[in-house]
Amino acid sequence: MSKDIYALAEHRQGEMRDVTFEILTKAKILAKETGGSTVAVILGSGIDNLAESLKSYADKVVYIENDKLGHFHSEYYQEALKSLFEERKPFLMVMGHTSVAYELAPSLALKLDIPVITGCIDFRIDGSSVYSVNSVYGGKVNAEYSFNSENGGIVTILAGSMPAEEGGLSGELEKVSFSFDLEFEDKIFLQFVEAVAGEIDITQAEKIISIGRGIKEEENLAMIQELADSIGGVVACSRPIVDAGWLPKSRQVGSSGKTVKPKLYIAIGISGDFQHLMGMRNADTIIAINKDPNAPIFGAADYGIVDDLFKVVPALKDKVAELK
Amino acid sequence: MDSIVCIKRVPETAEATLKIDSSNLKLDEENLVFSINEADNYALEQALLLQEEFGGDVTIVSVGPEKTDEIIRMALAKGATSGIRITPSNLEELDPASIAKLIADEVKDLDYDLIFTGCIASDDGFSQVGVTLAEMLGINHISMAVEMEAEEETAKINRELEGGLMEKFEVKYPAVITIQTGINEPRYASILGIKRAGSKELKVVEASEAKAEKVKLEKIYFPPPGKMAEIFEGGPAETSGKVAEVLKTKGLL
Numbered sequence A: 001m002s003k004d005i006y007a008l009a010e011h012r013q014g015e016m017r018d019v020t021f022e023i024l025t026k027a028k029i030l031a032k033e034t035g036g037s038t039v040a041v042i043l044g045s046g047i048d049n050l051a052e053s054l055k056s057y058a059d060k061v062v063y064i065e066n067d068k069l070g071h072f073h074s075e076y077y078q079e080a081l082k083s084l085f086e087e088r089k090p091f092l093m094v095m096g097h098t099s100v101a102y103e104l105a106p107s108l109a110l111k112l113d114i115p116v117i118t119g120c121i122d123f124r125i126d127g128s129s130v131y132s133v134n135s136v137y138g139g140k141v142n143a144e145y146s147f148n149s150e151n152g153g154i155v156t157i158l159a160g161s162m163p164a165e166e167g168g169l170s171g172e173l174e175k176v177s178f179s180f181d182l183e184f185e186d187k188i189f190l191q192f193v194e195a196v197a198g199e200i201d202i203t204q205a206e207k208i209i210s211i212g213r214g215i216k217e218e219e220n221l222a223m224i225q226e227l228a229d230s231i232g233g234v235v236a237c238s239r240p241i242v243d244a245g246w247l248p249k250s251r252q253v254g255s256s257g258k259t260v261k262p263k264l265y266i267a268i269g270i271s272g273d274f275q276h277l278m279g280m281r282n283a284d285t286i287i288a289i290n291k292d293p294n295a296p297i298f299g300a301a302d303y304g305i306v307d308d309l310f311k312v313v314p315a316l317k318d319k320v321a322e323l324k
Numbered sequence B: 001m002d003s004i005v006c007i008k009r010v011p012e013t014a015e016a017t018l019k020i021d022s023s024n025l026k027l028d029e030e031n032l033v034f035s036i037n038e039a040d041n042y043a044l045e046q047a048l049l050l051q052e053e054f055g056g057d058v059t060i061v062s063v064g065p066e067k068t069d070e071i072i073r074m075a076l077a078k079g080a081t082s083g084i085r086i087t088p089s090n091l092e093e094l095d096p097a098s099i100a101k102l103i104a105d106e107v108k109d110l111d112y113d114l115i116f117t118g119c120i121a122s123d124d125g126f127s128q129v130g131v132t133l134a135e136m137l138g139i140n141h142i143s144m145a146v147e148m149e150a151e152e153e154t155a156k157i158n159r160e161l162e163g164g165l166m167e168k169f170e171v172k173y174p175a176v177i178t179i180q181t182g183i184n185e186p187r188y189a190s191i192l193g194i195k196r197a198g199s200k201e202l203k204v205v206e207a208s209e210a211k212a213e214k215v216k217l218e219k220i221y222f223p224p225p226g227k228m229a230e231i232f233e234g235g236p237a238e239t240s241g242k243v244a245e246v247l248k249t250k251g252l253l
């Protein structure tokens, strides 16, 4: 068993994804503990520059270049990574818990017959065991899972759950040639599809009044719009409001929506799941209104009201009118 | 077109006050309400839409305790053809790969074109069963589907990426598709549907000791208190007055 920690570099449309630097930072810290090396793995086509840009974050950058890897396709990624894994037997492979990992990590682990923990917010190594911290039940509870990594293992970490630090290493670049025996013609990537732009760009708004599932009915949105008008802000929302078709996708805040950094973010009837927090936690002032005192949103907010939004919102509208 | 839909019974936790069981391995279930996992409800709807368009059977599969029958019956009431509940004696020890194995053993000899699952379960958040199941069955998979145009033998599917971007794939059946919320509008069961569901087939598989695969749950616990908002006390008039003052002081009005 090697002690090396491998990290899968994620890139899209020619750009490295932020999560890559987060997992490489974590890999570096852990490799120091295990006494192994930090190895960045990058797959793609025409990625010389991207591979080069990882050198300061790893002891080694392993770089597999092939036309078939030009766009992310889990089957080709899986073939290439499986072969690399079997040949080098790293102690652990770390990935971001992203749309790449969703598609790849569970099946790669099964194919390699090794354990996998997905979606953790942190993890540690103790001897040959790996212990994770997963945020479960919508962020209200933590769970610790473990596996024995003697024959290797995979861990995927939620993007944004750990800091990315400057690398300070000077890794060597190793180009690995790989050819595919198989064509995966039953599953073909066709194209990227951009989200429809909205009539309002919430990322430009200074004040955002954001609403979640606590609003219960579509007609109650009017009340929120009135509050937003009185404060001079725009209305945004959590995902379930878009899923229900009550507001357009362009108003959604979170990892699969927009990332906003307004001066003011008022979260109303939003529980504060990790995926939502990812989109708003850097707002200057965050105010949460939620009837559940244990809602995770209060951990991200500066000020909070624990009460029924249907009582607080009208009262707040009046107070704002008085003070304006 | 025949489909299989994998669903999971999960507790509704967003508004509930949670307690941890003395084993430190699960929630105290006493005051919790359980329902079908949110993404699975969209997966079910997707199968029902295809059934309306192309005909065929929709088979529901769920691994869980006896009470799982409630969500299976509800799926049958919405129009699914039949259900299978798999109840292993060591359910709580099983990781996602073991759950996928139980499902794979049960469905491998069925006729199907598509298998749908939700893309994530709201309790553990692993997002593994669908993709693992596809690998076990040796068929294709597409995860996180947010749009789907199905034909007789292939489908074009938009997968959700971060920040609202999507990627379009074409996939040939048989395949596992894991469905993200928002892809359709899940229906409600009709009174007639609920009446009919009672007479539909619901097969129960009592799996004895299923193999607990490789990942073990050590414990669950409440997150250590971290940064916490300043909570304003009082009735709505008072608390909202304080918020309005904060806004004024910070020049946000």
Ligand SMILES: Cc1cc2nc3c(=O)[nH]c(=O)nc-3n(C[C@H](O)[C@H](O)[C@H](O)COP(=O)(O)OP(=O)(O)OC[C@H]3O[C@@H](n4cnc5c(N)ncnc54)[C@H](O)[C@@H]3O)c2cc1C
Binding pocket: A138, A211, A212, A213, A214, A215, A237, A238, A239, A240, A241, A252, A253, A254, A255, A256, A257, A258, A268, A269, A270, A271, A272, A273, A274, A275, A276, A279, A289, A290, A291, A292, A295, A307, A308, A309, A310, B014, B015, B120
């Ligand atoms: C891959 C992926 C990507 C995702 N991307 C996003 C994303 O970009 N953005 C996003 O928001 N989510 C995203 N989600 C979904 C996310 O996991 C949560 O499900 C979602 O954020 C929950 O929305 P919510 O807080 O509005 O609803 P819930 O979690 O249901 O919370 C509702 C809240 O309202 C409160 N409430 C209810 N009634 C009242 C009342 N009368 N007064 C006051 N409070 C009340 C409750 O106490 C509760 O806290 C994503 C999920 C996945 C799997």
